[in-house]
Structures are given as structure tokens and as C-alpha cells.
Amino acid sequence: MLNESVVQQLKSIVGDAYFRIDQEALIAHSYDGTPMLQALPDGVIYPETTEQVSEIMRIASQYVIPVVTRGSGSNLCGGTTPVSGGIVMVMHRMNRIIEIDMENLTATVQPGVITGEFITHVEELGLFYPPDPSSMKISTIGGNIAECSGGLRGLKYGTTKDYVLGLTAVLPSGEVLKTGGKLTKDVAGYDLTKLLVGSEGTLAVVTEAILKLVPKPKTKKTMVAMYKDIYGAARTVSSIIKQQIIPATLEILDNATIQVVDDFAKIGLPRDMEAILIIEQDGEPEVVERDMASIYHICEQEQADRIEMAQTREQAEQLLTARRSAFTALARLRPTTILEDATVPRSKIADMVLKTNAIAKKYNVSIATFGHAGDGNLHPTATTDARDQEEVHRVEEAFAEIFEAAIALGGTITGEHGVGIVKAPYLEWKVGTAGIEIMKGIKAAFDPQNILNPNKMFAKETKKRVVIQHG
Amino acid sequence: MLNESVVQQLKSIVGDAYFRIDQEALIAHSYDGTPMLQALPDGVIYPETTEQVSEIMRIASQYVIPVVTRGSGSNLCGGTTPVSGGIVMVMHRMNRIIEIDMENLTATVQPGVITGEFITHVEELGLFYPPDPSSMKISTIGGNIAECSGGLRGLKYGTTKDYVLGLTAVLPSGEVLKTGGKLTKDVAGYDLTKLLVGSEGTLAVVTEAILKLVPKPKTKKTMVAMYKDIYGAARTVSSIIKQQIIPATLEILDNATIQVVDDFAKIGLPRDMEAILIIEQDGEPEVVERDMASIYHICEQEQADRIEMAQTREQAEQLLTARRSAFTALARLRPTTILEDATVPRSKIADMVLKTNAIAKKYNVSIATFGHAGDGNLHPTATTDARDQEEVHRVEEAFAEIFEAAIALGGTITGEHGVGIVKAPYLEWKVGTAGIEIMKGIKAAFDPQNILNPNKMFAKETKKRVVIQHG
Incomplete structure (x- = not known):
């Protein structure tokens, strides 16, 4: 529960309409894309500017109130569930594409921009922003930065962190931090930009980002290869890379997924296959042609049962949409x-x-x-x-x-x-006790009062390790 | 001065021959590539394994002795000058390429590997490691990681941080931290890999690195464009990018540099030009041809006085070597x-x-x-x-x-x-007081006793800002 003075102060920052404590707002922000997790916040705030975020954080700091920053809440790790109560700060009003800089190939955006809309916008300008999480139709750039979202194009193009060049971020104290810039080279101190990407809203509130854009690939082609033996599919993946072809997309669906996706999308996927690969290459026309021919040949060599090349862009989109629909x-x-x-x-x-x-x-x-x-x-x-x-x-x-x-x-x-x-x-399983301690130290350096997205990333108790039977 | 007990303990870790306190060793490690900076260390140690580094750091921690990790000392920021005395830890014995993994396109290397030799090695296998600092003939991968080295190919290929996927690093306490892996996607906690890259030996001692490799470009072409007006050269750079061509190399030399480089390399550079651009594109043959033709056209449009295409690989190498020799x-x-x-x-x-x-x-x-x-x-x-x-x-x-x-x-x-x-x-000028405070907090999280490369990165006093006359 927030006391009346805090409520009034927060309302005076954003205006009455943009700080809500009604049940409807609280319930709507009590969960995210993660199943089986729900916790009510004490309030929901919708800032419009970096300055407002800074003022909000000053209040939160003063009264030691948890703040959970939220885009569209499509994450799957409980990242935006307000498990410790406090304020959910929704970034949807900060949804402007501030600038596309054609000379430096950068975009400057606010965190609430919808990823898919941003991608469409830059593609209309002949540019390309590769990170494409399956949630991109609803997810926000800010959320993608918080989670370091990947997607289907990660192999060739990397993930969100490879496209964030600079950030404006509000620290828990309310101070405004500016990192990086329209620069591909900047080694002035520790790389706070890359540290903030993937920090899951636990270190600072990102209020503006400078993103790297690349030229839009001139063409792309898509194929599907179907395997009765999943090792054939896996060997195909390895052979493609070994022959030094880096496809834009190289997706696998196992038999169980094939069945349900085809039930859903009804595009005639082969239900008797153990695995299918959806492979896409993009780039200059000759290179795409050559790569796809080589990939076709590799699929044959690795005993693909059937290989089909999408004949039209629509057919290709249908395949990728089917893949993206796997979760649904x-x-x-x-x-x-x-x-x-x-x-x-x-x-x-x-x-x-x-x-x-x-x-x-x-x-x-x-x-x-x-x-x-x-x-x-x-x-x-x-x-x-x-x-x-x-x-x-x-x-x-x-x-x-x-x-x-x-x-x-x-x-x-x-x-x-x-x-x-x-x-x-499970985090300690991957990063070890030394890694956990260092990460906690970093968290404390940014957020000594532990008010930003508290009780995330670091568990009260590490799960006991399973004894794996080797061999 | 190190006390006798410390000397004996360090010798017992690495063997008598590999811990030196003779004047010759101390003087040889009292400076690096940076002019006008010299400070004697108290000892020089040459570890061979991660375990040895860990034991050394335990001793250093126990006795609060500064440790400056050093590759070839080619850095230009005083990064390896032992300004606070203590031990210089030279990584040259840890110089093995442990593995080239052709399926995952990764290399696992020790920090003492010479960058240029590593590049040559992977190119012989048909692979490519793009970061190419001008010092690469003597610099080490470990040094490149410490400084996040760039080079001539940064525009198209990024810098060292874009190629480090995982690290083994020894913390000041002696604990061994493992980050990342042969993975292009890993969001398990804060990105310590990217944080360590460019941390200038102030956070941990890198003892092993997993590096990303890419397919070797099939071909490359090089040209030089000469301008009587430096704005013509600059406009050329902008126009190339605006037309969405990302060259592998796009170097500029101003008139003063042209003069001295030509005195040195004697390759007939035009001494009357205000600037020259050295432009290289690599990749698939058709694309390189097309890009170079477009670039040629852009240079003409922007009033280049002369444009010359290197006719042979030797001619091209001569140009790039001339550029790399600018410092010399x-x-x-x-x-x-x-x-x-x-x-x-x-x-x-x-x-x-x-x-x-x-x-x-x-x-x-x-x-x-x-x-x-x-x-x-x-x-x-x-x-x-x-x-x-x-x-x-x-x-x-x-x-x-x-x-x-x-x-x-x-x-x-x-x-x-x-x-x-x-x-x-000058660091505060770029990152602000908030940035400095956060960075100091990160430093303290890794190195609470401030023994790793102390008195670097953070100045006792920030220089007073110059009043810039605008307009």
C-alpha cells in the first residue's frame, strides 16, 4: 500500500490520469506472459518523459518502493510480474521514434516503441533492424533491451545487444545516465551499454536508445527440409555452418511441434517426419541463389526426405508465420x-x-x-x-x-x-557462486536499496542440482 | 618492495625462473607503448596456467599487492604501466590456441596468443577473425580483450567485443569465473563477458577466451581516392554509407599524414592532396565488384581528384601497410x-x-x-x-x-x-559523474581491495573542462 502523500506526489508528476491505483489497473498489471505467476502491484504509473521517470525514481528511492518497468509484458520469465508489490511503470506513452539518421545508420527511439512497427518503419526506409523475437508484434524495444531479445535471425545477425549503441537510463536514485552514442567504437570506461542490455530492469530504467541499423538485404529465399531422422536435420545444420554458409534463419521443429503447428496453421506440414528445418537466406541475389543451392545439396546429402523451396514470398511468409505460431x-x-x-x-x-x-x-x-x-x-x-x-x-x-x-x-x-x-x-548452475556474487555486487552498485525489480534474477535459494546420468 | 616470504611463495607457484625481481626485468616492464610514462614494478611473474594465476591472485589479495596484467604492452593509454608498483603479470607463456571448432565456428585461446599469428592461423583454415589493431603483429589477444581493440575493419565487422563469446577469468580473490560459452545467445544474468572486454585489466585476469570466427571473405578489392578538399573525402564517406554500402575498410589520411607516410613508405602518395581515402571491400566476388564500382562512382561525384584501383593484391597490401605504418x-x-x-x-x-x-x-x-x-x-x-x-x-x-x-x-x-x-x-567528460560512480561501484564489486591495475581509469582529479568556442 502506498501512503496518500506518495500517491499525491506521483500524481503530481504524471497527472491524475497516469497514476492508477484502481483494481482494474492493478489486476491488469499483476501478470505477464509467464504462466502460473501473479502478484498485485500497489500502483501503475505511465510516465511520458525521462524527467518524469527521474522524478518517479526519486520518490521511489526516498520511500524505498519497488519499481517494475514494463513494456508489453510479453516476457516469459516473470520479469515484469511485480512479485514484491510496489509500482509498475508502464512505458507505452514513451513510444516515439525520435530520429532515423541515414548518415550514421542509427535510430533513436523511446522504449515503448513496438518492435514490429519499428522494423516495418525502418524497412520502408530501405534499412533493417534484425532482432525479431516471436513476440515482436506486441513486444516493445524497451522490453527487448531489458531481456536482450533474440529471435529467428540471431545466427547471422546477432541479438538485441548487438544493435544497441547508446542508452539514456535513469538510475534508482533518479540520476540520468547516458552511455555510448552514435559510435561503433567507444571504450571510455566499462561498457555500461551492453551491461544494461539484458539486465532485466534490475539496474536502471531505459528511457531512450540509440540503435544500429544495417542495409536491408536485397532479397531472401526460403526452403523447408524434412527428415525422418532428427540426426539428419542436426547434421544438416552442422554441415551448412562447416561449409561456411551462415543462413539468416535456420529453424528446427520436432515431430510434436510439426503436428500441432499444422493443426493450427493448416499448411500441409509433413506429420510423419521426425524433424523439419526452415531455412532462409538473405542478401545479394547471386549470393542467396548460390547459398540456397549449396544448402539444398547439403540437405540431400544428409538424407532429407523432402526439400521444398518456397516459390513465392507469400509461401515463405506462411512458413515463417507457421513457425512463429508454434507457441500459440x-x-x-x-x-x-x-x-x-x-x-x-x-x-x-x-x-x-x-x-x-x-x-x-x-x-x-x-x-x-x-x-x-x-x-x-x-x-x-x-x-x-x-x-x-x-x-x-x-x-x-x-x-x-x-x-x-x-x-x-x-x-x-x-x-x-x-x-x-x-x-x-538455476542461475548459479550456469554462472557459479563467483558469478552470482559478482552480479549481486553489480546490482548493489546500481541499486543499493534494491528497489528496481527486486527479487528477480537472484533466488533466495538455488535449486539442488539434478544428478545427470551420463552416457 | 615485496617481502621475502611473498617472493618465495610466488616462486614456488611458477618456478624460480618465472618470477623475476632483477633490475633488467623490472625496467623492461616499467613502461609500455605510451610515451612519457614509466614506473618500476616490484616483480615480474610469468604464469603458465589458470591455476597459477589463481594462486598468484590469492597471494596478491592476502598481501594487498597491485597486479598489472600485461600482454605485449603495445597499448597507448598507459594501461600496463605499473604506476602503483606491485607485480606485472606477463601472459606470454599462456600462448596456446587450444581449439578451433569448425562446427561451432569458435576458437578457444589463451591470452598470450599474438593477434596477427592467430589471424593467419584461422585464415589458413578458411576462417576469419576480423579485429585487426594496427599493433596486431605484436599485440596479444588478451591485450586486445583488455582494451577492446578495434582496427581497420571495425566499420563492417565490429571490434573485439563482438568476437568474444566466453571467458575464463580469475578474480582478485583467486576465484575462477567462467562466462558465456560457444553460444551466440546467452542471457543468464548480467553480461559479464562484454563487461570484462574493455575493462583494461581492472576487474579480472582473463586466462582463456572463446572467440567467434566467421567465414573468410572470398575476395577483396582496394582503392585509393584523393581529394584536394577534405570535405569531398568526408562527403564520400557519408555517401557510401547512405547508399548502404558498408566497406570492410574506409581509412582517411590527412595531408600531414600523407607527407610523412610517403617519406617513410615511398609508394608515391600524392603530397598535394588535402586528404586521401583508402577503401577496401571484401566478400563474394560479384558483390565486391558491384560495391567497388558504386564507390568509384561516388568518389567521382564527390570531386575526387584521382581514384586508383589496386591492380594486384600486393599493391593493395602496400597501401594498407602504408596506412598501418602511419604511427611509425x-x-x-x-x-x-x-x-x-x-x-x-x-x-x-x-x-x-x-x-x-x-x-x-x-x-x-x-x-x-x-x-x-x-x-x-x-x-x-x-x-x-x-x-x-x-x-x-x-x-x-x-x-x-x-x-x-x-x-x-x-x-x-x-x-x-x-x-x-x-x-x-577526461573520463567524466564522457560518462558524467553518475557514470563514474557506477563504474567505481562495478570496480569495487570485482576488486574490493583495488589490487588489479590500480589507479587506472579513475583519476584522482577530473581535468577542468575547456570552454569551447562554438560557431
């Missing part, structure tokens, strides 16, 4: 869908998919796997029912073992969703 | 050479060069400017004489004004050399 399609099966993002070196993709299947079987749970084969970022997705605590417990145990397996294969617990509250009990 | 060539002129790296958005290159010339004139000092026009990273280089204190003072004042001008144009005080001791008094 799976979500139709049962009441609760848990989408994870265990990530391994790309050479370990097949091992990881098969290991995941074995773990699912062991715990008698339904897990379909799809994801970004080219960069090793898989999405094992469990369909379950939150009301069945016993089953949910088995799902959680299965995921713990999946994370352990990913780490054992040289991977990580999260490739692009973030730690938030969901992965916090 | 300038160093022949007078006893002391101060090479800086003020960096601006690429659209401000011409303004910055002209501003630099005006400042040099104002302070009556000799400053030649060359550098990476494509990414705005300029190298204004003063030739002076350390024995003439009055002149050196004028040079310092001129550089202070150059840094101020760079910041006023949206740039930074250092694009690729680092802060070290030389830029420390």
Missing part, C-alpha cells in the same frame, strides 16, 4: 504452456532434442521442441495444466533436468528469455 | 609521438579533422590526423619532444580541447585505445 499452437492443446529456452552450442542440437525427449518420457510429461537450430537456442515447450499440481511438479523437475543437460553440453539455462523469477533458482 | 612514420619526425583516438559519429569526420587542425594551430603544435573514417575513429597524432615541457603542455592542452570537441560532436574521448592513465582525467 501449442498453447491450444492444454490450459498451461511453459515455453523454455535452453541453449546449447549448435553442434549439440540433436543431442539436446533427443535428451529432452528422453527426459519428457522419464517424467511422463508432454514436451515439444522447436527453435533456432542455427544458434543452438531451443524452445522445449511443455503443455500442462496449472491446476494439476502433481503434474506441474513433474514438468518442473523435467525442466530442471533439461537445464542441467544443456549446461552439461556446454550450453546455458536461457538463450533469450532472461532469468526473471522463473530461472533464478 | 610519424614517430620518426620528432622524439615523442602522442597518438590519440578521439571518435565521432561518422557524419562528423570532416568537422572533426578541421577542428583538430584549428586547435593545433591555436596551440602551435604539430598534429597529423588519420584513422578509421568509416567508423568515425580518428587518430590525431602529435609529434613533440618530451624534454620540452612547455611544448608538451601545449600538446596536452590541445588534446584536451580535441576531446572536448569530439564529445561536443556526439563522440567520445577514446574509440579503441582505452582510458588507462592517459584518458582518466
Whole structure:
């Protein structure tokens, strides 16, 4: 509960209409894209300027009130669930594209800009912003920065952090920090820009970002290769990279995913295949032609059962849209869908998919796997029912073992969703006690009172490690 | 002075031969590539393994002894000068390329590997490691990581930080931290990998790095365009980018540099030109041809006086070698050479060069400017004489004004050399008091006793800002 004086002070910063404590607003901001997590905030505030954010943080600091910054709340790690109450700060009013600088190939944007709209806007100018999380139709650039979002183009183009050149960010104290600039080279002190990207709203509130743009690829082509043996699909991924072709997109769907996606999208995916790959290359026409011909040949060599080249852009979009719909399609099966993002070196993709299947079987749970084969970022997705605590417990145990397996294969617990509250009990598995201590030290340097998104990233207790049976 | 017990303990870690306190060793490690800076260490140690580094750091921690990690000492910011005494830890024995992973396109290396040798090695395997600081023939990968080195290919390919995927690093306490992995996507907690890159040996000692490799470009072509008007050269840079061509290299040399480089390299550079651009594109043959034709056309449009395409690879190498020799060539002129790296958005290159010339004139000092026009990273280089204190003072004042001008144009005080001791008094100008405080907090989180490369990056006193005359 916020006291009346705080309420009045916050209202005087943003105006009565933009600080809400009505139940409707509180409930609407009590959850995000993450299943089985809900917590009511004490208030919801909608700032319009960096100065307002700064004033809000001064009040929050003075009264030690938790502040959870939120874009569209599409994250899957509980990152924007206000588990400690306090204020949810919604960035939707700060949604301007401030500048597209054609000489420096940069965009300066506010955090509330919708990613998909931004991408469309820069593409109309002949430019390209590669990070394309599946949520991009609703997610915001600010949210993408908080989570360091990836997407389907990560292999060739990298993720959000590769496109953030500078930030304006408000510290918990209310001070305004400016990092980087329209510069590809800047080594003035520690790289606070890259540190803030992926810091999940725990260090500062980003109020403006300078983003790097690249020339828009002149053309792209898309194919789908279908395999009766998942190792054939995995070998294809490795062979493509080994031949030094870096496709723009290289997605894998396992059999379980193929079934549900086709039920949903009805585009005639082959239900008898163990895996399919969706492969896209973009760039200069000759190079795309040559790469796709080489990839076709590799797919044949690795015993793809069928290979189909999209004949039109519409056909290609249909394929990619089907892939992007995997989460939605799976979500139709049962009441609760848990989408994870265990990530391994790309050479370990097949091992990881098969290991995941074995773990699912062991715990008698339904897990379909799809994801970004080219960069090793898989999405094992469990369909379950939150009301069945016993089953949910088995799902959680299965995921713990999946994370352990990913780490054992040289991977990580999260490739692009973030730690938030969901992965916090596992973070130490990846970064060790030394890593946790350093990260806590960094958190304290930015936020000594622990008011920004508290109780995220660092768990009260690390989950006990699963004993993996090797071999 | 190290006490006898410490000396014995350090010797027992690395063996008698690898811990030295003789004058020869101390003097040889009392300076680096930075002019006018020298300070004797108390000892020089040469570890061979991560475990040894860990044990050394435990001793250093216990006795609160400064440790300065050093590769080849080619840095230009005083980064490896042991200004607080203590131990210089030389990483040359840890010089193995541990693995090249052709499936994941990664290299795992120790920090003492020489950058140029590493580049040659991976190119022989058909792969490519783009960061190419001019010092690469002697600099080490570890040093490049410490400074986040750039080079001539930064515009198209980025800098060292874009190629570091994972690190093994020893904390001041002796604990071993592992970050990242063979992963392009990893958001498990704060990005400590990118934070350590460019941290100038102040946070941890890097003992192993996983580097990203990319396919080697199939071909490259090089041209030189010469201008009687430096704005023509600058407009060319802008026009190239505006037409969405991103060349591999886009270097500028001003008239003063042209003169000395040609005196040195004798390749017939045009001494009457105000500026030349050296432009290189690499990639697929058709694309390189097309880009170079477009660039040629742009150079013509922007009134280049002469444009020459290198006819052979040797001719091209000669041009690039001449460019890389600019520092050496300038160093022949007078006893002391101060090479800086003020960096601006690429659209401000011409303004910055002209501003630099005006400042040099104002302070009556000799400053030649060359550098990476494509990414705005300029190298204004003063030739002076350390024995003439009055002149050196004028040079310092001129550089202070150059840094101020760079910041006023949206740039930074250092694009690729680092802060070290030389830029420390100016760091606050770029990052503000809030930035300095946060960085100090990060330093304290890693190194609470301040033993790793102490008295670097953070100055006792920030230099008073110069009043810039605008207009």
C-alpha cells in the first residue's frame, strides 16, 4: 500500500490520469506472459518523459518502493510480474521514434516503441533492424533491451545487444545516465551499454536508445527440409555452418511441434517426419541463389526426405508465420504452456532434442521442441495444466533436468528469455557462486536499496542440482 | 618492495625462473607503448596456467599487492604501466590456441596468443577473425580483450567485443569465473563477458577466451581516392554509407599524414592532396565488384581528384601497410609521438579533422590526423619532444580541447585505445559523474581491495573542462 502523500506526489508528476491505483489497473498489471505467476502491484504509473521517470525514481528511492518497468509484458520469465508489490511503470506513452539518421545508420527511439512497427518503419526506409523475437508484434524495444531479445535471425545477425549503441537510463536514485552514442567504437570506461542490455530492469530504467541499423538485404529465399531422422536435420545444420554458409534463419521443429503447428496453421506440414528445418537466406541475389543451392545439396546429402523451396514470398511468409505460431499452437492443446529456452552450442542440437525427449518420457510429461537450430537456442515447450499440481511438479523437475543437460553440453539455462523469477533458482548452475556474487555486487552498485525489480534474477535459494546420468 | 616470504611463495607457484625481481626485468616492464610514462614494478611473474594465476591472485589479495596484467604492452593509454608498483603479470607463456571448432565456428585461446599469428592461423583454415589493431603483429589477444581493440575493419565487422563469446577469468580473490560459452545467445544474468572486454585489466585476469570466427571473405578489392578538399573525402564517406554500402575498410589520411607516410613508405602518395581515402571491400566476388564500382562512382561525384584501383593484391597490401605504418612514420619526425583516438559519429569526420587542425594551430603544435573514417575513429597524432615541457603542455592542452570537441560532436574521448592513465582525467567528460560512480561501484564489486591495475581509469582529479568556442 502506498501512503496518500506518495500517491499525491506521483500524481503530481504524471497527472491524475497516469497514476492508477484502481483494481482494474492493478489486476491488469499483476501478470505477464509467464504462466502460473501473479502478484498485485500497489500502483501503475505511465510516465511520458525521462524527467518524469527521474522524478518517479526519486520518490521511489526516498520511500524505498519497488519499481517494475514494463513494456508489453510479453516476457516469459516473470520479469515484469511485480512479485514484491510496489509500482509498475508502464512505458507505452514513451513510444516515439525520435530520429532515423541515414548518415550514421542509427535510430533513436523511446522504449515503448513496438518492435514490429519499428522494423516495418525502418524497412520502408530501405534499412533493417534484425532482432525479431516471436513476440515482436506486441513486444516493445524497451522490453527487448531489458531481456536482450533474440529471435529467428540471431545466427547471422546477432541479438538485441548487438544493435544497441547508446542508452539514456535513469538510475534508482533518479540520476540520468547516458552511455555510448552514435559510435561503433567507444571504450571510455566499462561498457555500461551492453551491461544494461539484458539486465532485466534490475539496474536502471531505459528511457531512450540509440540503435544500429544495417542495409536491408536485397532479397531472401526460403526452403523447408524434412527428415525422418532428427540426426539428419542436426547434421544438416552442422554441415551448412562447416561449409561456411551462415543462413539468416535456420529453424528446427520436432515431430510434436510439426503436428500441432499444422493443426493450427493448416499448411500441409509433413506429420510423419521426425524433424523439419526452415531455412532462409538473405542478401545479394547471386549470393542467396548460390547459398540456397549449396544448402539444398547439403540437405540431400544428409538424407532429407523432402526439400521444398518456397516459390513465392507469400509461401515463405506462411512458413515463417507457421513457425512463429508454434507457441500459440501449442498453447491450444492444454490450459498451461511453459515455453523454455535452453541453449546449447549448435553442434549439440540433436543431442539436446533427443535428451529432452528422453527426459519428457522419464517424467511422463508432454514436451515439444522447436527453435533456432542455427544458434543452438531451443524452445522445449511443455503443455500442462496449472491446476494439476502433481503434474506441474513433474514438468518442473523435467525442466530442471533439461537445464542441467544443456549446461552439461556446454550450453546455458536461457538463450533469450532472461532469468526473471522463473530461472533464478538455476542461475548459479550456469554462472557459479563467483558469478552470482559478482552480479549481486553489480546490482548493489546500481541499486543499493534494491528497489528496481527486486527479487528477480537472484533466488533466495538455488535449486539442488539434478544428478545427470551420463552416457 | 615485496617481502621475502611473498617472493618465495610466488616462486614456488611458477618456478624460480618465472618470477623475476632483477633490475633488467623490472625496467623492461616499467613502461609500455605510451610515451612519457614509466614506473618500476616490484616483480615480474610469468604464469603458465589458470591455476597459477589463481594462486598468484590469492597471494596478491592476502598481501594487498597491485597486479598489472600485461600482454605485449603495445597499448597507448598507459594501461600496463605499473604506476602503483606491485607485480606485472606477463601472459606470454599462456600462448596456446587450444581449439578451433569448425562446427561451432569458435576458437578457444589463451591470452598470450599474438593477434596477427592467430589471424593467419584461422585464415589458413578458411576462417576469419576480423579485429585487426594496427599493433596486431605484436599485440596479444588478451591485450586486445583488455582494451577492446578495434582496427581497420571495425566499420563492417565490429571490434573485439563482438568476437568474444566466453571467458575464463580469475578474480582478485583467486576465484575462477567462467562466462558465456560457444553460444551466440546467452542471457543468464548480467553480461559479464562484454563487461570484462574493455575493462583494461581492472576487474579480472582473463586466462582463456572463446572467440567467434566467421567465414573468410572470398575476395577483396582496394582503392585509393584523393581529394584536394577534405570535405569531398568526408562527403564520400557519408555517401557510401547512405547508399548502404558498408566497406570492410574506409581509412582517411590527412595531408600531414600523407607527407610523412610517403617519406617513410615511398609508394608515391600524392603530397598535394588535402586528404586521401583508402577503401577496401571484401566478400563474394560479384558483390565486391558491384560495391567497388558504386564507390568509384561516388568518389567521382564527390570531386575526387584521382581514384586508383589496386591492380594486384600486393599493391593493395602496400597501401594498407602504408596506412598501418602511419604511427611509425610519424614517430620518426620528432622524439615523442602522442597518438590519440578521439571518435565521432561518422557524419562528423570532416568537422572533426578541421577542428583538430584549428586547435593545433591555436596551440602551435604539430598534429597529423588519420584513422578509421568509416567508423568515425580518428587518430590525431602529435609529434613533440618530451624534454620540452612547455611544448608538451601545449600538446596536452590541445588534446584536451580535441576531446572536448569530439564529445561536443556526439563522440567520445577514446574509440579503441582505452582510458588507462592517459584518458582518466577526461573520463567524466564522457560518462558524467553518475557514470563514474557506477563504474567505481562495478570496480569495487570485482576488486574490493583495488589490487588489479590500480589507479587506472579513475583519476584522482577530473581535468577542468575547456570552454569551447562554438560557431
